[in-house]
Amino acid sequence: MESIERRTLVTGRLRLEPVTPGHADELWEATEASLKELQPWMAWTRDPSPEHTRQFTEYAVQEWSDGREFVFALVEEGHAIGTIGVHLRNPFTQTAELGYWVRTDRAGRGLVTEAARAAIAFAFEVVGVHRLTLMAGLDNRPSQRVAEKLGFRREGSLRHAAWSATDPYDVHIYGLLESDPRPDGSG
Secondary structure (H helix, E strand, O other): OOOOOOOOEEOOOOEEEEOOHHHHHHHHHHHHHHHHHHOOOOHHHOOOOHHHHHHHHHHHHHHHHOOOEEEEEEEEOOEEEEEEEEEEEEOOOOEEEEEEEEOHHHOOOOHHHHHHHHHHHHHHHHHOOOEEEEEEEOOOHHHHHHHHHOOOEEEEEEEEEEEOOOOEEEEEEEEEEOOOOOOOOOO
16 A cells, blocks of 8 residues: 555544654543543553553554554644544455544544544545444444444444453444445535
């Protein structure tokens, strides 16, 4: 895959900035403020620390350079409040997975849906994927609602396909094709 330029995406309320180590302190602050809500869904919350967050930001820079993952910091009013990423799963079949999280005190305001619209456009128009998948825990209704608002179709369930901080859990798998209609009128 050819190199994809690091670029900032702008929405009505957010800047989606390619993650750098400069985001590490604020991403750690957002993680620490949201651990209780993140741990049931995110394996990376098993042993969180400022150092792990810094390592993640360094990894994200390298993965972007290698054309495998494109992770953005969600920046609201100058502060990083979470991340959203397009994770290339198979460049030959042009498939990728969309993943995201936002700090708890910013949840429920439509920010993830807003950011995801921009990330989806980036995935289809810049990265050149044909299909995006999204996994949401069977009991994670907020994440399921995001998928539905974005036009993803629930395609089935997978047993133990994701990990919390301590245990595997079952997920609904959602899919969105480049050609699928989306509620915002694109596609």
